[in-house]
Every structure is written in C-alpha cells, then in structure tokens.
Amino acid sequence: MSAPQAEVTDAPDRGEPAVQLTGITKRFPGVVANSDVNLTVTKGEVHAVCGENGAGKSTLMKILYGMQQPDEGDIAINGEPVKLRNPQDAIKAGIGMVHQHFMLADNLTVGENVFLGAENLHGIGRAARARLAELAERVGLHARPDALLEELGVADRQRVEIVKVLYRGARIIILDEPTAVLVPQEVDALFETVRAMQKDGFTFIFISHKLDEVRAIADTVTVIRRGTTVGTADPKTITSRQLAEMMVGTELPSPETRESTVTDRPVLRLDDVCLSVEGSERNVLDHISFTVHAGEVLGIAGVEGNGQTELVETIMGMRKGGGRIELTGADGKTVELHKLGTLARREAGIGYIAEDRTRHSLLLRQPLWVNRILGYQTRKPVAKGQLLDIDGAREDTRRIVEEYDVRTPGIDVPAAALSGGNQQKLIVGRELSGNPVLLIASHPTRGVDVGAQALIWEQIRQARAAGLAVLLVSADLDELIGLSDTIQVMLRGRLAGEADPATVTPQELGSAMTGASEDSEENGGTA
C-alpha cells in the first residue's frame, strides 16, 4: 500500500506457509504499534523481519506468541486459523520465542528455567534432564543443568533460551534480536545452529538491526515501518543499503571517522589499575594502563564479561580499585580520580553513557526533564546551589530534544515511554551537554536503529573534533572500527593487545577478543 520502493517478491510459489498474519492491528495508549500488518512465513525458511526502533517488530512477535492480543487481524498456523490467547496456545501450535530481553529467572537453575511450564512433557526429574542434555548438546550449551542462571554469560543464556524453545517441541522459532549481544564468532555459531535446524525442518523468524546478518542468514526479509509491512524482499539480491532505505527512507550511515583529530594532550591516564571481586581469586581488572588523548577515540573491544563493565565503572568511581587514574581538565589541571566520588568525577568533566540505559542512565518513571538532572544535580543549568532549577532543566531538556531529534510528544512524558533509540539520544544529549573533557560511552548504539545510530555517531564525532576524549566500549565491531582512533582488546581483565582500526577486520578482532589467537600461540598450533 505504501512504500513504493518495495520490491515485492511475494512469489506465490515459495511453498507451504507456516505462519500467516493478516491485517494485524495493535494499539497501545497513545501509539499504534501495528497497523494492518501482513506477514507470511514459509515452512522451513529463515524469515527476517527488519525495521526501525519502535517499528512494531517485537509487538508483532508477541502477538504471534500469544503474549498480546491483536485488536484486529487473523493468524493462521500451518494453514489453520488459530486464536492465540496466551503463550500456552502458541506453544501448543508449535511456536517458540526467544525474546529480545531474555525471559529467564536468574535465581533458578538452568534446568528449572528450561523445564518451567513444560513439566508435563518429561517431568522435572531424570527424564527431563536427559532430554535437556540432548538439546544442550545440539545448541552447544555446556553449562551444568543445576548451575544458577545468573552464573551464565550472555551467549549461554541465549542458548538456554533456544533450548527452552526446543524442549517444548516448537517447530516455528522466533528470534527477536538474538545477535545484539553476541560477538561475531558467537553469531556464527548461532547461525550454524540455525542452519542445521533449518535442515531438520524448523522455521525461523529472525529480527535484527544488523542488515548484513540478515542477508547472511535469511531466505526472505520483510520490512516493517511505523507499524505496517512495507514489503518483502529476497536478501540474496537486495543490498544492505537498499534494505536500509526501505526501512527508513534514508541512506545507510557508516561509522567511519573522516580524519584524525588526535592531539598529544592526555586527558585520561590509567596506570596499573586493578580490581578484585569478593569470592574470586583472579583480578577482574588486571594491571590496566592506557592513555586517552584529547580528540582521540579509544575503543575497547572484548567479549562481554571480560572486565569492560568493571573498567568503566572503576573509572566512574562506582567500584573501588587499586592503581592510579588521572584526569586532565580543559584548564590543564590534573586530578587524581581515586579520591573522588562518582559525582565529583562527573563534575571534573566526565560524561558517561552507561551500557544498560534502563539500569544506569534513566529514572524510567520520571519525566524527561527530571532525567536531564540526573548526574548534573550540582551544576548549571539544572541546579543552583543546593536547589534545583526546574525551569532551567526543562529549558535544557527542550534543547536536547530539539538538537538530538528525540522523538517524544513532550518533556513531561516518563522516560519509559520512549523507545530505546530515543532514550539513548536523550542520554547522549545529556552527557554531552556538561562540556565534558572525556566521554565514556558503553555500547552507545546498542539496540538503536540505523537512523538514531547515525545521529549518535555524528554527535560523538563532532565532539571529538572539538577536542573531546572518548573511551568507547562496544560489542558492535563495525562501530568500534569505524569510530576509534585506537583499539584495545580486553580479555580476562587484561589488555590483550592493540589493533589499528585502519587495517583490522572484524573477524580478526573477534578472534583476538575470544583469545583464540592467544590460545593458538600457546598451543603452538593454528585454530
């Protein structure tokens, strides 16, 4: 209906449909998440669904999984019209879903997480564990079934999610942004699993913002924009750029840094920083030293859980470690950070984009302007002495909304009401508004759509050109390579090596991150 550029390849000969969604409409208060969506997924294919943040992908999938009820529209599974009133109905219909935000209980064991809700299949005893072991083998999950889930890393958690789905005998599997948290090798492993299962007749619906991934794995791709299906395409023939244009109507941005602005004025110096955690012999941060200069972007690459989080939080003063951390302000004065609290460090000129925005950057139930104050409660324009300057805060929030294109109906809506990308833009705007000398950016574009991504990159680049030092931690290797002046690889709490973003490839970086190169050296063999 809309989207003239859609190359509709809705060939009727693709095969038997596994899922048919027709005319799905779903309204939330103040927003229409899905409006007249049509989607046909053929048996045995990997069907990608793409779209901007807030386009309505997750909502559509939740409808298909029975978690939400459509206001209008019909669903047919394997040709049979069905009513999916709750996930149980969907599970019975053979649908399984791996959620964007994992649906796991940290305090339960791996086994319990898997068996939960499906106890009538094999009970929760020996038979169940046997079946679990079988499936775990299949997806490469090596955790013990009685390990607490919180002890698992992200990739393993995702495997648990997939095992959960398989355990229920699902034949149609929804993967909602499964790769957002994975490194390339893990993505490859996932894709291998997917392909193997595809051969066994499983059908996949795959959601991702990473278009090359889509092109790598999907047989068909459907694009959703602002709640409606724009069209369906063949990923083998379409380019990433075309796909992006279908999604947003603009060009695909790239995180490339144009020219180097690196100066020799050090801004952040870390000297022999160590951090240990209770209950673990090994240092979480192991003698880390590096320097970030004004105008430089230092990228930190690493598989999640290798100490990046801890590094950032140590610099921010949220964890107390050993060693020296020094910050040189715009006025040339150098302060030793370890004597200062988090607030004082921020006041000294650090802007901080935390990796988990809902946990660390936002007060979700508070309006945007209150969120503007967080972290700046001692400074103009949002505070005067011990008092808050509410007018000032509102004023400046409006400015951020304007400058950073935060899509919001106003500054009085709670932060939770914004989609992830818009939340992130607000945060970036806030953290760049205190005239920082150093920006610590953890995963600044995670889960953010391509448009918002471009904007955030552009802002970082501009600030860098004005002399800002940036410490960038990211799992998105393209972003890291494109944005950084220098890349350090972090492995098991140590800086394991340096890479030149001009020459390194994501694959190389990936193997350095997993320690594969190191292992092969130690083993004297080649991986």
Add this chain to the structure above:
Amino acid sequence: KDSGAGNNNNAGSGDQSASCVTAPKPPAAPAASSSSAQSTEKVDGSKLKVALAFDVGGRGDASFNDSAAAGTDKAKAELGVTTVTESTAAATEDEAAKSQRLDQLASQGFSPIIAVGFAYAKAVGAIAPKYPNTQFAIVDDDSVKAPNVTSLVFAEEQGSFLAGVAAAYKSKKCHVGFVGGVNTPLIQKFEAGFLQGVKAASTKAKIEDEYLTPAGDFSGFQDPAKGNVKAAAQIAKGADVIYHAAGASGKGVFEAAKSNNAFAIGVDSDQYNQKTVEASKDVIITSMLKRVDVAVFDYLRALAKGDLTSLPKRFDLKVDGIGYATSGGKVDDIKDVLDGYKAQIVSGAITVSDKPQK
C-alpha cells in the same frame, strides 16, 4: 498420649503442709465487726444517672471492669437506679479519647460518672472542672484532687498478704511463686503484700517473683501462653503455689499449675467460679478479692444519700473492700489463720507495705 491434666493428688491434703510455716498461728479473730452495718437503711437512688467509663476490656473481662459493673447492677437492684450507661476504652486510644468519652457522658447529663481504671486520671482531672455539678469517681487512682471527684482506691496489698499466708501454709515444698502481668505500681502492690504475707508466715519459704512484661507493655495482661510458660518455669524451679496478678494471662498460670500438680491463687474476683478458667478451677485454692463492686455500690449509695464523707478513704480489709475467696473449700482448714491475720491487719497490728521489700 499424655494423661491429660495432673490429678492433683495433693488436693485437700492441707494438713501436712504446715511444715513450711514457721510463724505461730495468729490469735483467732474477734467476732466480725467490719461489714457494712448500715445496709438495712433504705436509700433511693432512682435519680442517679450513672455512667461507667471502662478501661480497656470493659464489661465481661471477668476482672475489675466486670466487678464495677456488678456494683452498678447491685445498685439497680437495691437502690432503684434506673439509668446506667457504659462505655469502653479501646486498646490504643489516646488521652483525648478518654477525655472525649467523659466529656460526652457529662454533657449528656450523666452524674455520677465512674471512670474505671487509673488510666483515666488525667482525663478526669481535665474534665471534672468543666462540669462542677457532675459527680465523678475514679477507681484505682487518688491523684485527682477536685471537689466533685471521688477516689475509689483499694488496699490490694492487704488481700495479697493473706494470699501470701495461704500460699505459705499450702506449700509442701515451702516454695511459692508470684507472676505479675505488667510491672506497674498497681501490680507491685499485689507483689508487695504477697511477699510480706509469705514471709510473715514462714521465714524459710523460697519465693519466685517475676513479671511478664515491664511497665508500659500491657501485653503482659493478655498473654496466657507467656503466663503459662512463666508459671511452669517457676514450678519447675520448685514452687508449688503460684499467685498471679496478671489479668487474662492468669489463665495460663492456672493451666500450668494444673498440669504440674501445683496450686494457684486467683486475683481480683473469685476465679474459682469464673467461666473462662473453669477447666482448671480445682487448682485455685483461693482468690484475692478486690471488691470494686462494693466500692462502686457504696459510692452510689453514699451519693444517693447525699453524704460522700461516709465513704472510706481506702477500701481495705476493714470495710470488706478487699478479701479472700473460699469457694472450693481448699482453705477451709486455714480459715482461722487467715482470719487471724486479717484481724491483725484490720487492727493495725500488722501494716502491709505497698512497695515490694525484696
């Protein structure tokens, strides 16, 4: 299965018990002279509009509130009082609520207004001056000084003294116990009299002497389980006659005595006849009687006669405001002893202290 309650094989075997007693028997009491002799006179109380403001508990507490109610009931029957209203304090109400209650009653034209319990002292002190033509009475308090306020206070220590004597006489192991509910000055009077009474009868008697809760924590009057545990512990230490002044917690004391073959002494009213402790009544050898009913009745009578000066300053053994119960017949054998001590107290030969002498 346990054999239910103890069989009280020692019941009624009071004769051998005197082994504990070291003091000589007091001289026999002279013929009774104390009880109100004026009771024959006809008095008309029909004009009295009586209001009873109870403390926490109210009518039915089988204790002093009930006793006060009995006083008005008797006045209805004998003085022709027609109008009686009652009002009860809530457990956690504040001072103003008590004042409000009295104020309401006064403004509705009630007179006299009888406040039952010393917790009303401040309220009476505050309200009485506002209604100079209304008569007020307050039970258990003599701190309020106003022309229209009458104090109805008791010599609990005197009755408790007799309880102590009875305990000493009835104890086979020469070891007795006191369980107080809440450690307030009022209950200390019971304790003081009891201790003095035991010591008066026996110099070698051992005494357990404990409270359930300290002052201010009134749960000690409400916790039979704790009373039970406390009494059982005292019995385990060797005590075999327990006197309680613990309100509703006393029920637990009786049950502890029953299941451990010991005796107990009740308080305030004749607990042998009390319904709520019926199951263990056979261990109750006597009860210390605090005749709030007598005080209330006498007060109403005096008021009806228009002569409050005839009221005693304190209701004590002499005016039968205090006494001991004989129901169940377990102290019949030592009645002469008890009456002997009573006579000595009445005559002033023995003064009973209202502060515990430990």
Add this chain to the structure above:
Amino acid sequence: MSSWRTRLLPPLLAIVFAVILTAIALIISGADPLQAYGTMIGQLFKGSTAVDTVNLATVYYLSGLAVAIGFQMNLFNIGVEGQYRFAAIVTAIIGGALQLPPVIHVIAILIVAVASGMLYAAIPAVLKVTRGVSEVISTIMLNAIVGGIVAFLVNADQFGVQTGNNIATREIAETGRIPGIPIGSGELFGFVLIAALIGAAYWFMLNRTRFGFELKASGESTTAAAAGGVNAKKMTLIAMLLSGGVAGLVAMPELLGRDFSYGITSTQMYGFTGIAVALLGRNHPAGIALGALLWAFLDRSAVSLEQINVSKEIATIMQGVIVLSVVIAYEIVRRAELAAEQHRVGRALAGNGRKGSSVSEGGAV
C-alpha cells in the same frame, strides 16, 4: 492524567464503598447504619471533638511524614513506632529536667526530640548500610525493645515519678510548653503550625532541592542514581535518620501541648498508624494531611459510636476497607482512563484514514 477525576474520584469511591460495606456489617449486628453515620458526623459539632480530631491528626500527620520519607527511598521504616517512643521518653526526661527561658526551652526540647529520634533510627540505618541487615527486621525488633527502654527509664528508680498508680516522667515546666490555640470549647495544639511547616519543608525538600532529587532518584533506581553520582548508602543513612528525626517529633504535640510528661499509660501505636496514613496519602504531604484527618476522624467516631451502643470495631473495619479500596479505586480509575485513551487513539486512527505514516508521528507514545 491529573484531571479531578483521577485524583478525587478514587478516594470518594473508596469512602462510599467503605460506607456501604460497614453498613452491611452494622445491619448484621443489629444496628441502624443511618443512626451510626449520623452520630459519627454529628460528633464533630459537639464539644471539642472537631479540635481534638485535628489535634490527633497532627500526630498522625507527623508519623505519616516520617514513614513517607523512608518510602521515598524504598525504605520500609516500620520503626517509626520505636523511634517516636524512644524520642518521647528521652525528650520528656530531658525536657523535664531542663530549666530554660521560654522559647529557648521549647527549641531545646525539639532539638532533643529530633536528635533522639535520629539516634534510635541510626541503629537500623547503620546495620543496613554496614551489615546489610534488612531494615524491616531490625525495626520490628527495635519497636519491641523500646518498650523495655521506656519501662527502664520511666521506672521510679530512674527518672519516673509516681502519681497514684501511674508513673510518668517529671512534668515539663511552663517554659517548655507550646501554648494551644483556644477554639470553641477546645484547644488546638500550637504544634499544628509546626507540623504544617514540617509538611511544607518536606514538600520543598523533595521537589525543589538537590537532596530531595537524590533521595527520590535512589529510591527509584539505586543503580541509575549511583551512576548519576548519588551514593545509595549515604542516602539510605540520611533518609533513615531524617525519617527518625521527624518520628522524634511525633509525640511532641501531645507532650508539649497537653500531657507535659510521658508515662506508662501514654499512647502507643502512632507509628503503625503512620504507615497507613502515609500510604493513604500516597506519600504526598497534602495527601498525608487528608489521610491523617480521615483517620483521626474515624478514631474519634469510635468513641461516639459507643454512646449509641454500636460496636466501635466498625471504625477499625472502616479504616481497613478505606485503605484497601482507595488503592483499588485508583487502579480501577487508571485502567478505565487507559481504556478510554486507547479507544480515542483507535477512533482518531480510523478517522485519519489508514496512512501508515500518520501512525504515531513522534515515533513513540
């Protein structure tokens, strides 16, 4: 969403519901609900009841504020009960012993009250911050223990004075009292004004100061607050101490305005009432004031109900029903509004014709 409907409808619905429910209970027990309600309302116009109600509400208000400060920070300070009793006994003793000129005496007493409330609150605060002991357990224990402390201190061997069968601390001299404001036949506590001031200060602190911001921020999300430079442990400590400080004042209206001494018959449970009042008022100072007044009114009603031989438990039941039904009513109204909103969007959409881009131009919301 702050129309009069969302704000006022729920409490009204709740009161109506409570009235209906208690009417049923009254009828079962053979009483006449109309007469009962008539008496409850009527009492307000008799004697000094209205003034007494406000006086009692003042106490509840302070208690509610003390609890609310903790709630702002996600601290469940059940311990207001212990803190106010501890402060009351300590303040009564010191206030009774002090001999100072008029205003200074009062100020000294108030300082002692706040400080002693804080002192008692410091125990759970420090235990929580340094040892991670749940404030729920520690304050439950401390609430009980305060009974022993009061008994110990008020004992005639220590600081108590026995009058009749009662023991209380020495009376605070004239100079240390806060004069009342005579209204009709009653006397309004002078402390009412101070309480109002504290309420205003609470509002100002919470909404206009950096400290209030940090408090609310760490109450809403410890992690986000920490990343924003707010030290959650410090905030916990301060919030608990502030809560204790206000709790320390709970007994002051009565102590300085009516009783002048604290003793074994002094009222307890104001702290627990404070929890209900704070919840009823949704932690907002004005809401707490209304909650406190309602609560005090119901408590006073209990006394008047006896005059017509209606069991006064009705008032307690009513309090429970109101607390529960107010929140339920808020939820029902919220859901109704939400559904209405959804309908509105649906209609707007249908009217707009189905243009894909007209759907939520702003991206979200």
Add this chain to the structure above:
Amino acid sequence: MTTADVLSPNTGGTTMPVKPPKRRIPGWLKGAIWGLLAVGVLAIASYATGVNTLTSTNTAHTALRLALPILLCALGGLWAERAGVINIGLEGMMILGTWGAAWGAYHGGVWAGLIAAVVFGALGGLLHAVATVTFNVNHIVSGVAINLLGLGVAKYLANLVFTPLSGNPRQSPPVPKFDTYSATFLSDWLSDLEKMQRVFISDLAGILNGLITEVAPLTMIAIALVPISYLVLWRTRFGLRLRSCGENPVAAESLGVNVYLHKYVAMIISGGLAGMGGASLVLLAGGADYLENQTNNRGYIGLAAMIFGNWRPGGLLGGAALFGYADGLQLAGGGTAVLALLYGAVILLAVIVAVQLFRRQWIASALGVVGAGALYAIYWTNDDLPSDLIPYTAHFVTLIVLAVASQRLRPPKADGALYRRGED
C-alpha cells in the same frame, strides 16, 4: 578456523569471574552443623556458669511452644514471597486464624478449630491476592489494610458471636485443646541422661527431651510443614511454577505458567499457614482461647524470621527457633539465664574469631575480639540485667545475630513487583 574451535575452549570463560564448580554443602547438613555448634556453645556456657536452664528440657519445650506461631507465620511468608507477593498482612491473617480456631473448636472440637483457623487465615490471604494480584495494589498497602481488617473483623465477630457465650466481647468461651503426646520411653532415658550432667550429652538430651514431651499434633504438623514446604516448593512442578512467579513472572507467563493462578494459590496457602499460626495460640494446652490482641505482633516477628532465614524453609526454621529459644529462656530462666546466654555469646564469638583468623580476615577478627570483650565485660560486671529489658532478650538476640552474621540475603527477584499480564 571454525567458530566451534574458537568458542569451545572458552565457553566457560565468557562469564568473567569463573566460578569453580564449588561443592555445595547440602542445606540440611549445614543446618545440622549449626545446630550442633549452637548446642555445643550452650553446653559449655551452661557448664561454665552453672545455669542449666540454658539447655534444660523445660527451656527446650518452652522454646518449641513459643516458636510455633512464629514458625507458621514465617512459612506463610515464605509461600507468599516465593510467589512474589510481599505479605506483611500475616498479623491480620493470624488474628483471623485465632478467631476461627476458637469458633471452630468451640462448635466442633480441636480439628474443626484448626480447619476453621486455616480457612479464616486463607480468606485473609485471598483478599490480599485479590488486591495485589488482580488490582495491582502495592503489596505493603494491602498488607497494612489486611492487618487492620483482620483486627477489626475479628473484634467485630467476637463481639457478635462470643459475647453471648462468654459474656465477654474480647474473649471466647473456653475451647477444647489438643491432647499432647510424649515419647515416654525415650524421654525417660533422655531425662536420665540429662540428670547425669555430662557436658554436651546431657545438654543435648535435655534439649531433645524438651522437643519430644507433651507434643501436640499441631506441633508435629507445623514442624512437618517445613520439609513439606521445601519439597513442594523445590521438588515439584507446582513449586517450580510458583517460584518462577516470584523470580520473573513475565518469563513464567511467556512459558505458559498462569501467574495469576499461582499467586492466588500461594496467597491462600500463605494465609492458611498464618491462620494455623493463630490456631497454635488458641488450641495448644496452656494457651489462650480467643483473646483480643493475643497475637501481639507475632506476625511481624514471623516475617522477620522469614527474612532472617533468607526466604528458605530451613533458614526460617532457624530464625523461629532462635527467637523461640531466646524468648523461652528469658521467660523460664529470667535474668540469670540471659546472663549465661551472654557468656555463650562470648564463646561463640571466640569461635568465630578463630575461624576468621584462620581465613586471614584480620578486620573481622579484630571486630570479633572487641565484641567479645564488650560482652564479657557486661557479663563480668553485672550480676543481674535490668529486669525491664529481659523480656526483650529474643529481640536483642535476633538483632545481634543479624549484625554479626554476614548477610547474603537473596529475596525472590520479583518480590513485591506489580505484575500485569501483557505489560512487561
């Protein structure tokens, strides 16, 4: 280079602090060790101070009795909070239980009383569920309301129903009590052992003896409910589902668990247990009948015991036992016994210091030494503790134990969270 090659050696390494597969000591064993340690310390204290109330049969018996209502309330709390509902309404449900117990027992005997208590408590739980689950009311608000309602309704009903029977609106007429049973044969042998006054053996015998004499069926049921709760909650599918509602209701719902239903069931059980706690105040020999205010905040103590026990059945048993023991000890033994307990605390601290020294935790051991020194000073300089404070021994002990024991509390993750289907 295949991805599998890269990944497989490192799969364990992706989480940062590599946790060595530690050997977990089973909970029951840990409990048993703690129990024996406690008895050992008490034995030494009792021997050294000559106060044998510390481990006497009577003390143990009393402790069990006093711990019972607390234990049942704590179990009630466990069921609720494992399903994600904070239950501070335990007190109110317990009060309803006391009324129900008296009413049922009066009309139909003890068992009817017990059932009525459970039903009344469960009604309170049901109301809490309606408010919190269906109407998304803040759990604390609802709990506070239920405490008020429980009190009000019980008073109202007592006034209505009991006044004609007992003449007293605050009290029921006397009601039948549970018979008690003793393992006579065993207990004779144990009392002989106890009388021998051998350190530890006699103490253990004394304590055991107290636990097996004059035991009512209700007591046995309550104790049995601890392992039963464990088995049901941790070893059955129903329990798994129930706990998942307290950990991550959205995930549970997405797996087809009916979260509302499970929360409802959990709350009904929770209320029933609290009601049973009320019954244990009414239906045990020596207890009250229905009596206004008899619960005296035991519901709150039960909640505290549950938190103390880290939301685990064994732990809350420990919490309830600790409280019951300390309370029983002060009631039965008075000031001297409490002083002896202080002595025991000094010994315990010494043990802890030794352990900390062994672990090279210098600061902790220093603190321990200071604490032990302070306690010993109190013990040494006082013949008697202030009698006004002794009734609160149990509260002090709980506070001190909490302050000393390191707290690794782990509430269910979604405890108290408001959950609505379809709103994640």
